[in-house]
Amino acid sequence: MKDVAAIAGVSVSTVSRVINNAIPVGARTRELVEQAIGEVNYRPNLLASGLRSKSGNLIGLAVPEIGHQSFDTFIKYIEEYARANKYGLILGDIQNDADGEADFIDQLIRRNVDGIIFIRVSDESRALEMLNSTTIPYVVLDRGASTATAPTVVMDNHQAGRLAAEHLIALGHRDVACVTGPLNVSLCRDRLDGFTQTVSAAGLRLLRHDIHESDFRFESGVKLVPALLERGPPVTALWAQNDLMAIGIMAGLKDHGLSVPRDVSVIGVDDIVSCRMLRPQLTTVRQPFREMSRAAVELLLRESALGERISEKIAIPTELVVRQSTAPPRDVRSQCQRVLSTVETLKSVAEEVR
Amino acid sequence: MKDVAAIAGVSVSTVSRVINNAIPVGARTRELVEQAIGEVNYRPNLLASGLRSKSGNLIGLAVPEIGHQSFDTFIKYIEEYARANKYGLILGDIQNDADGEADFIDQLIRRNVDGIIFIRVSDESRALEMLNSTTIPYVVLDRGASTATAPTVVMDNHQAGRLAAEHLIALGHRDVACVTGPLNVSLCRDRLDGFTQTVSAAGLRLLRHDIHESDFRFESGVKLVPALLERGPPVTALWAQNDLMAIGIMAGLKDHGLSVPRDVSVIGVDDIVSCRMLRPQLTTVRQPFREMSRAAVELLLRESALGERISEKIAIPTELVVRQSTAPPRDVRSQCQRVLSTVETLKSVAEEVR
DNA sequence: ACGTGTTACGCAATCGTTTTCAGACCATAG
DNA sequence: CTATGGTCTGAAAACGATTGCGTAACACGT
Numbered sequence: 001m002k003d004v005a006a007i008a009g010v011s012v013s014t015v016s017r018v019i020n021n022a023i024p025v026g027a028r029t030r031e032l033v034e035q036a037i038g039e040v041n042y043r044p045n046l047l048a049s050g051l052r053s054k055s056g057n058l059i060g061l062a063v064p065e066i067g068h069q070s071f072d073t074f075i076k077y078i079e080e081y082a083r084a085n086k087y088g089l090i091l092g093d094i095q096n097d098a099d100g101e102a103d104f105i106d107q108l109i110r111r112n113v114d115g116i117i118f119i120r121v122s123d124e125s126r127a128l129e130m131l132n133s134t135t136i137p138y139v140v141l142d143r144g145a146s147t148a149t150a151p152t153v154v155m156d157n158h159q160a161g162r163l164a165a166e167h168l169i170a171l172g173h174r175d176v177a178c179v180t181g182p183l184n185v186s187l188c189r190d191r192l193d194g195f196t197q198t199v200s201a202a203g204l205r206l207l208r209h210d211i212h213e214s215d216f217r218f219e220s221g222v223k224l225v226p227a228l229l230e231r232g233p234p235v236t237a238l239w240a241q242n243d244l245m246a247i248g249i250m251a252g253l254k255d256h257g258l259s260v261p262r263d264v265s266v267i268g269v270d271d272i273v274s275c276r277m278l279r280p281q282l283t284t285v286r287q288p289f290r291e292m293s294r295a296a297v298e299l300l301l302r303e304s305a306l307g308e309r310i311s312e313k314i315a316i317p318t319e320l321v322v323r324q325s326t327a328p329p330r331d332v333r334s335q336c337q338r339v340l341s342t343v344e345t346l347k348s349v350a351e352e353v354r
Numbered sequence: 355m356k357d358v359a360a361i362a363g364v365s366v367s368t369v370s371r372v373i374n375n376a377i378p379v380g381a382r383t384r385e386l387v388e389q390a391i392g393e394v395n396y397r398p399n400l401l402a403s404g405l406r407s408k409s410g411n412l413i414g415l416a417v418p419e420i421g422h423q424s425f426d427t428f429i430k431y432i433e434e435y436a437r438a439n440k441y442g443l444i445l446g447d448i449q450n451d452a453d454g455e456a457d458f459i460d461q462l463i464r465r466n467v468d469g470i471i472f473i474r475v476s477d478e479s480r481a482l483e484m485l486n487s488t489t490i491p492y493v494v495l496d497r498g499a500s501t502a503t504a505p506t507v508v509m510d511n512h513q514a515g516r517l518a519a520e521h522l523i524a525l526g527h528r529d530v531a532c533v534t535g536p537l538n539v540s541l542c543r544d545r546l547d548g549f550t551q552t553v554s555a556a557g558l559r560l561l562r563h564d565i566h567e568s569d570f571r572f573e574s575g576v577k578l579v580p581a582l583l584e585r586g587p588p589v590t591a592l593w594a595q596n597d598l599m600a601i602g603i604m605a606g607l608k609d610h611g612l613s614v615p616r617d618v619s620v621i622g623v624d625d626i627v628s629c630r631m632l633r634p635q636l637t638t639v640r641q642p643f644r645e646m647s648r649a650a651v652e653l654l655l656r657e658s659a660l661g662e663r664i665s666e667k668i669a670i671p672t673e674l675v676v677r678q679s680t681a682p683p684r685d686v687r688s689q690c691q692r693v694l695s696t697v698e699t700l701k702s703v704a705e706e707v708r
Numbered sequence: 709a710c711g712t713g714t715t716a717c718g719c720a721a722t723c724g725t726t727t728t729c730a731g732a733c734c735a736t737a738g
Numbered sequence: 739c740t741a742t743g744g745t746c747t748g749a750a751a752a753c754g755a756t757t758g759c760g761t762a763a764c765a766c767g768t
Contacts, residue, residue: 001724011748016726024746041487046464047410048724051401052753056465058444066430067627069423076420079447083454088461090412091445093433100437107442110400111410133395218631247631254633273421274628277572277601279608355754365718370756378716402754406723 001042008036019044050112058088059300060108060116062101062127066093069272070242070287074119074141077293085301087114098124105130115300117141121150123184137303141296143187149311151303153296156315157187160285161194163320164239164267167283169202172328173237173265177210179224179249181241191241191269210235214245221248225256236264236329243268243275243284250278250325261327271321280324288316355396362390373398404466412442413654414462414470416455416481420447423626424596424641428473428495431647439655441468452478459484469654471495475504477538491657495650497541505657507650507668511541514639515548517674518593518621521637523556526682527591527619531564533578533603534595545595545623564589568599575602579610590618590683597622597629597638604632604679615681625675634678642670 005012010029017025018033036042050056059082063071075091082089090113092104105127108116116138121127128150131138139151168176178195181188192211199206209231214220221240228238228249240246246268250260260266260280268275271286295314303310359366364383371379372387390396404410413436417425429445436443444467446458459481462470470492475481482504485492493505522530532549535542546565553560563585568574575594582592582603594600600622604614614620614634622629625640649668657664 012725013727013748013750014746017747020726024744026746029746043460043464045405045466045724046461047401047405047466048753049726050753051399051405051755052724052726054753056401066433067426072421072426075429075445076447079420079445083446083458088444088465089446090442091429091433092437092443093430104437106397107400110397111442112399112401218627251631251633273572274631277605277628278632279605366755367718367720367757368716371717374756376757378714380716383716399754402723403756404723405725406754406756408723 001044003040004033004036004042007039008033054112055114056088056112057086058090058111058113059297060090060092060104060111060113061119062092062094062104062116063119064094064096064122066091069244069274070270070289071119073272073289074293077290078117078297081294081297085297094122096122098122098126101125101127102130109134109136114304115139117296117300120185135307137300137309139296139299139303141292151299151310151312153292153299153314153316154187155287155292156317157190158194160269160287160318161191161196161239162198163194163285163318164269165195165198165202167267167320167322167326168237168239168265169199169204171237171265171326174204174329175233175235176204176206176237176239177212177228177235178206178239179212179214179221179241179245181214181216183213188241195239216242216244218244218248218251221245221250222252222255223248225249225252229256229258234264237326238264238266240266240268243270243272243282246282246284246325247274247278250280250282260325262330265326265329267326275321275323278325283323283326284321286319286321288318291316355398357394358387358390358396361393362387408466409468410442410466411440412444412465412467413651414444414446414458414465414467415473416446416448416458416470417473418448418450418476420445423598423628424624424643425473427626427643428647431644432471432651435648435651439651448476450476452476452480455479455481456484463488463490468658469493471650471654474539489661491654491663493650493653493657495646503665505653505664505666507646507653507670508541509641509646510669510671511544512548514623514641514672515545515550515593516552517548517639517672518623519549519552519556521621521674521676521680522591522593522619523553523558525591525619525680528558528683529587529589530558530560530591530593531566531582531589532560532593532595533566533568533575533599535568535570537567542595549593570596570598572598572602572605575599575604576606576609577602579603579606583610583612588618591680592618592620594620594622597624597626597636600636600638600679601628601632604634604636614679616684619680619683621680629675629677632679637677637680638675640673640675642672645670 001012001015005015010033014025014029015033018030046056061078063075065071079089094101113136116136118127118138118140120142121140139153141153143152143154176199180192183189196206212224214224238249240249246266250266253260253264258264268282268284269287271284275282275284295316299310299312355366355369359369364387368379368383369387372384400410415432417429419425433443448455467490470490472492472494474496475494493507495507497506497508530553534546537543550560566578568578592603594603600620604620607614607618612618622636622638623641625638629636629638649670653664653666
């Protein structure tokens with residue numbers, strides 16, 4: 001910067017003003033300085049500027065686990081919106097480790113970040129209290145537990161449950177079950193409420209043992225299938241509170257020789273990219289990743305500009321994405337008919353081959 | 355820091371020495387200072403320390419696209435190893451946009467990062483030349499093109515092609531095809547070479563029109579299926595150079611009423627998490643994500659410590675992961691047998707139902 | 709008693725910016 | 739011609755750490 005100043009024949013203050021295009025600087029001078037900047041290929045040092053001006057144009061993002069498709073989608077969009085606003089993104093994987101999280105937050109504080117986005121803070125997290133002793137803004141995306149007063153962006157989880165239920169009811173299902181995430185996290189309860197309310201308003205009964213609490217993981221979906229099947233009169237439709245479990249359930253059903261959606265319909269939540277890669281493609285309730293990410297970044301930047309926390313709660317509406325994994329419940333009579341005609345076809349083919 | 359010094363009754367220099375536990379500092383003094391640090395809950399400012407000492411303990415990661423399972427897996431492990439070494443990770447999504455990339459690199463240079471990891475630099479990338487005019491170390495992971503002299507970490511792509519071919523040959527396939535990524539990126543050529551060499555060494559012929567060049571995307575796999583089927587004598591096995599395309603092909607085959615692995619075997623490369631979520635589960639050649647990430651971070655840190663570029667090329671060995679999507683080629687006679695017995699079963703079931 | 713070496717610590721400069729304050733310059737109005 | 743005000747620019751003090759250099763204190767051998 002000193003070099004630039006020397007070349008342009010001005011002082012460093014002026015150079016600084018040109019860079020941040022502050023107002024009181026003459027057109028001729030500005031031109032001179034800009035030329036000098038180009039000449040030495042000068043890049044202002046963000047550490048120094050951050051140190052002095054208290055803003056390094058950097059935000060932090062804490063995710064529960066990198067490599068989960070839904071979190072990764074958030075990362076993608078948050079990076080996009082952050083960059084669009086000239087902010088850098090520093091990423092941390094929490095991995096369900098409260099100490100690791102504390103370390104990460106500590107690092108962010110020490111780096112003087114302009115704000116922090118959390119995806120789903122856990123119960124044992126000390127992060128928010130750490131931050132409350134500072135002035136650093138934060139927002140919680142896809143909220144977990146115990147974030148009563150925090151600025152928050154979520155999808156409309158109640159609506160999500162309702163949409164799933166309405167879809168199954170409209171298809172004619174009378175006997176449904178559901179698989180939830182951990183019920184100590186509020187978004188799971190919200191989704192469940194929306195589902196059960198709609199279901200019972202339609203006159204169906206959702207029995208206690210048809211609500212299975214699980215943990216959002218694919219393998220858990222697979223492992224749940226035997227329990228699902230062993231119940232007396234089988235359900236004809238199943239709602240999982242996220243796609244990963246839904247996909248697990250579909251895999252498990254297939255392993256047991258059952259067919260989706262003929263034998264049972266399956267519907268999820270999220271609309272991760274895998275949904276379209278399966279056969280049948282998964283019907284699901286879309287999580288508005290892009291809109292949520294955008295809202296989170298904007299809320300954060302608003303807090304940052306304002307200089308104080310905005311304890312706002314934003315809920316983004318959802319929508320149903322109908323694909324191939326849901327269908328009307330099977331009807332024994334027509335089923336039987338189909339089997340018989342298939343038999344005839346097969347028989348003639350086989351004879352011919354022989 | 356001044357406060358801490360005042361409380362402990364020492365100078366700031368001493369406090370600094372305690373923090374970086376430099377050697378010449380008395381045990382008693384150290385204790386005093388540490389106590390003072392705890393008292394005011396002091397956190398050293400990383401911007402200031404970075405500014406002065408020229409190392410902010412930060413590395414940059416440029417990925418071609420967040421949200422691709424394989425890249426996300428790299429992100430996960432790189433974050434893990436970076437953090438294990440007390441480094442922060444700042445993430446950028448390039449999205450095939452050379453200008454965006456240049457912006458990101460510029461930002462990193464200005465932040466004085468200790469190093470940069472690239473996943474797959476593209477052809478039009480100006481990033482490497484930008485960096486060559488600085489002293490910032492970098493390493494290229496899963497290399498693309500034109501990185502002749504750059505420090506590089508790759509999987510053993512030739513071996514990957516060989517393993518895939520060997521597996522199919524061992525199963526008894528004589529008529530195979532393959533779907534590649536863009537052949538102007540070297541790793542695709544390497545994989546292909548390994549495959550074709552092994553195949554022809556075994557006496558099979560891989561015809562020119564059985565090598566389909568594609569672009570690593572799921573949809574491309576789906577769309578390729580008609581072309582695959584319309585060729586005269588059908589192939590019995592298919593190798594895709596990544597899992598996403600392999601999965602697309604499996605979906606496309608299913609859409610055309612064909613069954614994997616009964617009608618055709620499919621094998622991929624990568625071992626992304628989705629492989630286990632499908633039915634049939636995808637047989638594949640594993641990309642050693644974890645090992646590669648680790649090697650990249652370590653190489654970077656070595657360069658950083660040494661203060662100069664190490665133009666080393668590290669190739670990590672691969673392994674085959676056999677799952678459900680590959681099987682011996684179908685045999686018309688036994689196939690026919692199976693159909694006949696199925697017919698009998700169905701018939702009796704149907705009669706019973708009626 | 710003195711030189712010599714070692715260890716522990718403080719002073720002050722420094723990293724590369726931003727920002728306050730004051731001064732220079734010019735135009736306009738009185 | 740002088741007061742007044744506005745616009746532009748420069749000097750210098752921060753920001754919060756690290757670090758080279760100097761010095762006090764102490765132990766040791768002579």
